[in-house]
């Protein structure tokens with residue numbers, strides 16, 4: 001459950017949720033009833049049980065290119081296979097295996113999130129029938145968050161930059177990772193035609209990014225404000 005109430009820092013450190021819900025297109029794909037109005041990025045905090053909700057018996061082992069095993073919902077294997085074929089994707093898959101990060105579908109209020117406390121990436125179930133290439137880009141975004149967590153990058157940035165700037169940095173890095181996967185898979189025009197709101201959102205972000213990476217970078221604190229400021 002996403003909430004927007006303050007929690008104690010120590011608890012928050014365990015429960016902070018890195019969520020993807022970018023821009024005004026936040027919400028489920030058109031196929032997911034009921035349609036929800038566009039809303040801004042959600043607060044990046046989750047309160048919930050300290051255990052993962054996934055059932056290991058229902059997860060399929062996916063072998064990363066370096067031999068590591070990632071446990072994932074069988075429906076995510078096509079997207080993982082795409083990610084393994086992209087240069088940017090392979091080190092991300094290694095990090096998921098190294099960190100024992102699990103992947104599953106769930107009914108979310110955002111497209112996807114990475115939950116630090118359970119090391120779980122969840123993809124919104126409205127994307128279960130989406131193009132595996134699109135889901136691969138979304139997985140790359142969340143895997144970037146997971147990699148920063150697993151390798152201690154996030155902790156180091158928090159110590160040197162402070163919590164807020166570190167959050168913005170982490171979100172910007174994840175978004176650029178996602179966009180570079182999108183660029184490799186679909187080219188500079190993005191995925192045409194876009195099949196759902198998520199694809200439209202990433203197409204628009206890619207256009208902004210390609211127009212000026214510098215301006216895109218400078219917009220990061222504003223773009224990630226709702227996610228990183230409580």
Ligand SMILES: [Zn+2]
Nearest residue numbers: 019020171174
């Ligand atoms: Zn994110």
